[in-house]
Amino acid sequence: MKPFEAGKESLIGMVRTIAQNELAQSVQAIDQQGLYPEAVLRQLAAAGGMSAHLRAPHGFNDFGLAIQSIAEVARVCGSTGFMMWCQAVCGLYMQEASSTVLQGAPLLSHVSGERLGGTALSNPMKTYAKIESFMLKAVPADGGYRVTGSLPWVSNLGPDHYCGAIASIADESGSRELMFLLRCDAAGVTLRECPSFSGMEGTGTYALHLNDCFVSPDDVIADPARPLIKKIRAAFVMLQCGMAAGVIQGAIDSMWAVEDQLGHVNCYLEDRPQDLQSELDELLARIMRLAETPYDDSDAFFIQVLDARAHGAELSLRAAQSALLHQGARGYLMSSEVQRRVRESHFVAIVTPAIKHLRSEMARLSQETMPA
Template identity: 70%
Template sequence: MDLADLPRDPLAPLSPDAVLAAVRDVARGPLARVVEAIDREGYYPRAELQQLAALGAMSAHLDAPAGRGDYRLALQAMAEVSRVCGATGFMVWCQAVCGLYLQASGNPALTGEVLMALARGDALGGTAMSNPMKSYAQIEGLLLKATPVEGGYRVNGTLPWVSNLGPGHACGALAGVVNEQGEVVREVMFLLRCDAPGVELRDCPSFSAMEGTGTYALRVKDLFIGADDTMADPARPFIARIRGAFVLLQCGMAVGVTQGAIDTMWAVEDQLGHVNQFLEDRPAALQAELDALTARVMALADTPFDPSVDFFIDVLDARAHGAELALRAAQSALLHQGARGYLLSSEVQRRVRESHFVAIVTPAIKHLRKEIARLSAEAMPA
C-alpha cells in the first residue's frame, strides 16, 4: 500500500484486514526507520502516530462516529505497532484510552469535535491515571487535589510522569475533591489540557526504552476545571465502568513486544539452531503460548464493558500473563541471539528494556497480582 494514499478519515471504508495491512506497512516502514531515534535520541514520532491515527489504529475500539466499536481490531493494530516499537505501541495505547475516556464521559462538550480530533490524530493525548489507579489499590495517595469553586474546581498538585504529552496535547486526569478540612470526599475526572493556564510540563530524567514517549512531570497550579472539561463527577462509578477496557487494551502492547522478541529468535535459527535447541523457552513453544494468550484476549475483547468481577479478574490475569510472557520471551531472545544480541545497537537489547516496561507500567505485575488477590478474596463465599 502506498503510504501517500493513506486515508485521513479513521472511518474510511477499509476492511479490518486492510486496516491491519496498512498499519503493518506504517510500522515496518516509516516507524521502523525511526525506531532507533525514538529509543536512543528521544525522538517523538508525531508524524508516524498521525499516520496510524489516520487509519483508525487508535480509534477502532470507539463507537461510531469516532470509530468502529471493534476492540479486537484495536488490540491487533496495537500489537502490530508494538511488534516493531514498544514505545510507540505504548503511545498508541495512551491515545486509545484518552479516546475511551472522552467517549465514555457522555459530555457533549467532549464527545463531539474534541473526540473526533483525537480519533483523526489531529490532536494527541495521554492518560494521567497511573497515580489514581495506584490510589484505588491503596498503593499510594492521590497527588492531584480539587477544591470546589464557583462553576467547577481549582486543581493543584504534581504527577511525576505522564506520557504522550506535549504542546497542544491533553490527557485524562483525576483529582481528589477536598472539603473545608482538606479531606478527600470523592474524586472528579477531567480533561487536562497541556496549554491551559496553570499547567506546566517539566522534563523527566532519561527513561529506559521510553525516552521518545513524550513523558513529562506534570505540575498543576490553580487549574480551573469547568463543566465542559469534566468527564465524571463523582469518578468512581465511571472508573468501575471502564476499568476492564482500560486494562484490556494494554494487552496489545504485551502481545506485540512478545511477538517482536520471538521474531528475533527465529531470525538466528538457521545459524544457531543447532546450539539454541538446548535452551529453554524456544520460539515454537513461546509462539504457541502467545497464540493461546492472544485468543484469550480476543475473546475478552468481545465484551470489554462486562461489569462482573469475574470478567475483571480474567482481564487482570491475562494482562499479568502478557507481562510475564514478554519478560520470558525477551530474555530468551537475548540468549538465542548470543553475542550479537549483546550489542547496544541490537533490537534485542531494546526488546529486553521494552519487556521491563510492559511489566512495570501501571498496573504493574505486583499491582495486578494484588488486585487479583483482593477481588478473589472478596468474591469468595463467607
Template identity: 50%
Template sequence: MSLALETYSTDSASCSIGNAMLNQVQAIAHQELLPIANNIDEGHYPREIMAALGKAGALGVHLGAQDTRYDLALAAMQEVGAVCGSTAFLMWCHGVCGLYMDQSENTALRDRLAGHAAGLTLGGTALSNPMKYLSGIEPMLLRAQKVANGYVVNGTLPWVSHIGKGQYCGAIAAVEDATGKITHEVLFILDMDERVQLDACPAFSGMEGTSTWRVRLKDYFVGQDDIVADPAKPFVARIRGAFILLQIGMATGLIQASIDAMREVTPTLGHVNAFLRDGPDRMQAEFDELQSRVAGLVATPFATDKEYLLDVLDARTHGAELALKATQSALLHHGARGYLRAAAPQRRVREAHFVAIVTPAIKHLRWEMARLMKEEVPV
C-alpha cells in the same frame, strides 16, 4: 496478522475493512517506524507516526457506542509494538484518553473526539497515580476544591506520557471540602496550556521518546466542558476492564517479534540454540494460548462482573510475564549480536521491563486479583 479477525467476526465485510486498516498499519510500521525505532528509544517523540496511524484509522477503532472494535485496536497495537514498544505504548495512552471522552456523558468532550481519533490532536492519560489510589496503594496527588462552574486543582504528577504543550490528558483529582476531607473524585481532561508547568523527568533506560513529563498544577481551573465524570469512581469501574485490556497489545507485539527473532537465527545458530529452554516453538504455543484468551475477552470490554475482571487482569499479567520471558530468550538466541547497542533484541528486553512495571504493574495486577478473590473491590 497474528490476531486473525476471523476469530472475532464472521462478517466478511467487517473482516475486509479491518484487514485493509491493518495492512496500512503494517506498512507504516515497517516503512516509516522501523528506520527510526532506535531514535524513538533514545528520545525522538514520533508525532508523525501517530498522525499516520490516526489517518489509517488505527487510533479510533475501539471508539463509538455502536461498533467498538477492541480486536482491531489490539491487532494494530501488536503490529506497531513488534517494531517499536514506545510507539505501541503511545497508542495505548492515546486510546484510553479517547476512551474517557467516548464514554463520557459530556457532549462537549465527545465533540473533541473526531480529531483525537484521527490523530489530528494528541492526548495521553495521567491515571497511574489515581489507579493506585483507588486500589489503596498510594495517596492521590491531585486535590480539587469546588468553585463556581467547576473545580480548582492543585498538585504534581511525576510521570505523565504522550503529552506536551498544546496537548491534553485524562486526570483525576480528589475533591476536598472546606475541612480538607475527601468527599469524592472527579475525572477531567487536563489541557496542557500556559497554566500547566511541565518539567523534564530523569532519563529512563529506554523509551525516552514517549514525551513523559512531570506535571505541576497551581490553581488550575476545570470547567464543566472539561469534566469527564463527576463522581469518577462509578465511571472508572465501568471502563476498568477496557483500560487494562487495551494494554495487552503492547505485550503481544513484543512477544511475536521475539519469537520471529528466534526463528531468524535458526539457520545459523539452531544447533546450539536447541539447548535453550524457551525456544520459539515453546514460546509460540504459550503465545497462542494467550491470544485465544484475549479473543474471548475483546467482545465484552465493558463487562464489570468479577469473573470477567479476573480474566482481564490475569491475561494482562500473563502477557507481561510472557513478554519478559520471550524477549530474554530472543536475546539469548542471538547472543552477542543481540546485545549490540543498536540491536532490536536488547531494546525489546527493556521494552518488556516497561510493560511489566507500567500501571498496572505485575505486582499491582496481582494485588487487584487478590482483592477481587476476597471480594474487596476498590471501586
C-alpha cells in the same frame, strides 16, 4: 473516505505498513535519541489504528481489533505501541464523558490524529487499589473546579496535548473524585522533563505540575469518577495486552532470524520460538474472548482481564530474555533490536498496573468475591 470505512482488514494492513516502513526507520532515533514520533502517531491515528475500539461513527466498537493494531506497532517499537495505548484510552475517556462538548469536535480531532493525548491515571488506579493516595486535589470554584498537585510522569504529552486525569474532591457533600481532561497549555499547568529512563525515552513523558488550574464543565469527563472507572477499568487494562503481544511477537521474530545459523546450538535453550509462539497464540485467543465484552464491570471478569495482562507481562520478560540468549553477542549490541526489546519488556512488567499491582489486585478482589 474515513479510515474505518475501508474495513477491518484494510485497517490492520494500513497499520502494519506504517509500522514496518515509516516507524521502522525511526526506531533507533526513538530509543537512542528520545525522538517523539509525532508524525507516525498522526499517521496511525488517521489510519484508524487508535480508534477501532470506539463506537461508530469514530470506530468499529471492536476492542479485539484495537488490541491487534497496538500489537502490530509494538512488534516493531514498544514505545510507539505504548503511546498508541495512551491515545486509545484517552479517546475512550472522551467518548464516555459526561461533557457533550468533549464528545463532539474534540473527540473527532483526537480520532483523526489532529490532536494527541495521554492518560494520567497511574496514580488514581494505584489509589483505587489501596497502593497510593490521590496526588491531585480539586476544590469547587465559580463555574468549575480548581486543581492543584503533581504527577511524576505522564506519557504521550507535549505543549499542545492533553490527558485524562482524576483529582480528589472534599466538600460539604463528602468525598468523591473528579475525572477531567487536563490540557497541557492551560494556565497553571507546567510540564517538566523527567530523568532519563533505560528505555521508552521517545514517549513524550513529563512530570505534570498543577497550580490552581481551572477546569470548566466542558472538560469534565465524570463527576463522580468512580462509576465510570468501574465501567472502563477492564477495557483500560485489556488494551495494554496489545503492547505485551507486540513485544513478545517481536522477540519471537528475532529468535527465528538466527535459527538457520544458530539453531544447532540454540536447540539446547529453554523457551524455543515455537513454544513461545504457541503460548502467545493461546494467550491472544483468551484476550480476544475477553475483548468481546469489554464493559463487563463484574469483579470476576476484571480478575480474568488482570490475569491475562499479568501473563502478557511475564511472557514478555521470558520472550525478550530468550531472544537475547538465542542471538548471543549480536543481541548484546546497544543497537540491537533484541537489546531494546529486553528494556521494553521491563516496561511492560512495571507500567501501571505492574505485575505486583496486578497480583495484589487479583488477590484483593478474589478475597472480596469469595462467599462467606
